[in-house]
Amino acid sequence: MILDVQQLVKTFGSHTAVAGVDLTITAGEVHALVGESGSGKTTLARCVLGLIQPTSGTVRIAGHPLTGLSRKELRRLRHQVQIVFQNPYAALNPRMTVRQLIAEPLREADRPVTDVTAELARVGLPATVLTRYPHQLSGGQCQRVAIARALAVGPSLLVLDEPTSALDVSVQAQILNLLLDLRDHSDLAFLLITHDLGVVRHIADRVSVMLHGELVETGPTAQVLDSPQHTYTRRLLDAVPGLHPPDFPSGTPDIAALTQGAAQ
């Protein structure tokens, strides 16, 4: 078990953002977290990343609780969970070259900065981008650099916060393919926060549906999307044209077609 969240509660003053969540993610799993804006997805992710302290409940990363650790232990455990944000331009320091951007997390983790080119190759980028700055890259290239930075310290879980929604549609498919490729060639697991149920259908093994700080439904993706048990999940599905099971019982044709067209 890479991630084991038990009875997690996070309150801000009198507002309860996360209201008793249980969530488990195993090695190699792509777990999607969906729900409307303000339902608590980011707050849950920030607790998982150790960026904020839960009000109560536990977060275990590879069996180790995130609480009660020394700073050194917490730092080491934090390397196990990395995040990739929605907007790569905002997430990358504009004054650093790609080489510096990849070397930085390696140095912070006391790892040798030996083969930045190999880190780039993992995300499908050529060595020619090493000397460029973020503004000299396309959105898709920037997101690949952000993914390479996250992967550099060898995490077991990558939190992806709307990783494709700021990108052009054709580039979205390439990034999704990259993520699937990384998953297929390692034990890396993903917690994918997204509003895009087409993306969920395409890459998630399991999905959790969040409403008012609670997970109202969790299960294998096909089961949740094709036979939603909770009325809120049905409403989410109804809001997406072409995704509802009676229209397209066997997947999301547009995403599948896109992905084929954009194969690397």
Ligand SMILES: Nc1ncnc2c1ncn2[C@@H]1O[C@H](COP(=O)(O)OP(=O)(O)OP(=O)(O)O)[C@@H](O)[C@H]1O
């Ligand atoms: N630091 C904070 N202080 C006070 N309230 C907060 C704080 N962070 C989040 N909240 C509140 O907690 C609730 C959940 O917010 P959160 O950002 O986790 O939702 P979300 O599902 O990620 O939304 P979105 O999809 O828009 O990113 C919201 O009502 C938000 O206003």
